[in-house]
């Protein structure tokens with residue numbers, strides 16, 4: 001049966017949409033739908049999911065029902081397909097009763113191929129009556145991750161929708177689509193919709209026009225100010241993890257560029273104004289929390305800069321992926337501060353989710369944090385996280401581009417690893433760093449940890465440096481964290497091998513994080529300079545620079 005329909009599908013692509021070819025994945029997905037297979041499509045935002053059900057809708061007999069939570073987008077989508085000649089309509093709360101009746105009559109009369117609805121509508125008798133008049137060709141479930149409580153945007157109405165589909169008198173073919181399903185979320189969606197797990201199509205995560213960067217040890221405000229100033233007239237998004245932080249960033253950069261602010265705490269009118277100013281190129285920079293972005297269609301975003309690390313790689317890549325939808329070169333930068341891990345941990349702890357879900361969230365946070373610390377190509381890291389073939393290193397991310405030497409840190413790694421073993425995997429990062437640096441903390445004594453052979457093995461380093469080094473070992477999976485509020489560190493096989501002397505550990509010099517003590521020669525030199533300057537002007541030294549600022553300056557000064 002297949003070929004005739006397939007030919008029609010190609011014809012629709014060329015003559016109605018005016019596209020020359022299917023994108024990677026689309027053809028296979030459409031083929032399998034036309035072969036009457038259910039499907040789960042995981043394809044990133046902008047990948048072209050809509051076509052995967054719109055083209056079948058155009059060639060199949062009967063109505064294709066599209067269930068979507070994004071009421072605001074239905075009109076645009078429907079207008080667009082009507083324009084190219086596929087009869088479509090939508091039913092949602094924006095319509096008058098009379099208009100709704102008219103549309104339902106169109107459906108009942110068989111004038112509609114593509115019908116968009118919000119999940120809440122499905123149980124309404126008038127809706128069901130209209131739908132029952134025509135054969136249902138296909139049910140397309142957009143944003144299908146909303147069905148899984150493991151996803152980041154769970155909606156109860158999506159669960160009732162699965163029940164509604166089960167209650168239909170005949171089995172209807174389904175295609176579920178999402179941009180953000182990790183393997184466990186995907187499995188959950190398949191289970192709820194009875195989709196065979198072999199019918200998952202993971203595709204299109206690779207975005208060759210994006211350059212990924214992780215930046216560590218930056219002074220955030222100064223960096224952002226410089227960055228936006230150097231990129232005036234270039235559209236970009238800066239994401240912060242809290243409203244307060246978004247406001248602070250907005251205030252810090254607004255003088256340097258033309259910025260707008262968007263977060264859930266602002267009145268709707270202000271949010272709409274911000275969004276429109278940004279979308280229509282009246283403002284260059286959008287400073288926002290994750291409340292901004294879903295369904296916003298702006299193709300020429302040249303950079304997405306995360307001022308804080310999000311809690312999951314799904315969230316990160318979805319937000320970062322809003323850069324460069326037009327296919328032009330664009331940048332995705334993550335500014336990493338160790339503090340961000342604490343913030344995300346706090347969010348998880350504060351949530352009223354089940355124990356199991358929290359455990360799950362801690363695991364995801366660990367993957368996000370690994371991304372920030374890894375030596376691997378960032379693109380490969382993301383692709384393999386999403387279960388897609390990672391291919392060759394991208395050659396342009398901040399890890400691929402990293403110059404400078406790698407340092408053999410095998411000895412230090414062995415110190416940390418043996419400490420993990422000595423404390424019998426019962427403690428977390430803080431305690432291990434304390435033991436290794438020979439901390440005089442009471443708790444360490446009380447626990448008898450000062451008697452361990454690894455006590456004070458790294459006393460030439462600060463606790464913060466050792467913690468950063470532990471983060472690196474976590475990222476490279478020599479050790480792992482138990483998923484809990486107070487995670488403890490465990491030895492992983494790769495770490496066990498290093499302990500046995502099988503395998504070397506390398507780290508880039510520049511990523512070795514530095515803290516500055518009072519005895520630090522650079523700090524001391526800066527202090528002396530400041531004093532001389534202050535004496536000259538007859539003012540106290542702190543009026544020139546605070547000690548804190550001097551420490552920050554010393555921390556980024558080139559090392560001899």
Ligand code: ADP
Nearest residue numbers: 019021022023043044045046047048049050051
């Ligand atoms: P998603 O729902 O996955 O975020 P969309 O379906 O909205 O993505 O498609 C994103 C953009 O890509 C749209 O502008 C769409 O017209 C375009 N597009 C989709 N498929 C193709 C194709 N085969 N060739 C060219 N452009 C395409």
Ligand code: MG
Nearest residue numbers: 046049050142
């Ligand atoms: Mg879409």
Ligand code: ZN
Nearest residue numbers: 377394397400
């Ligand atoms: Zn790379």
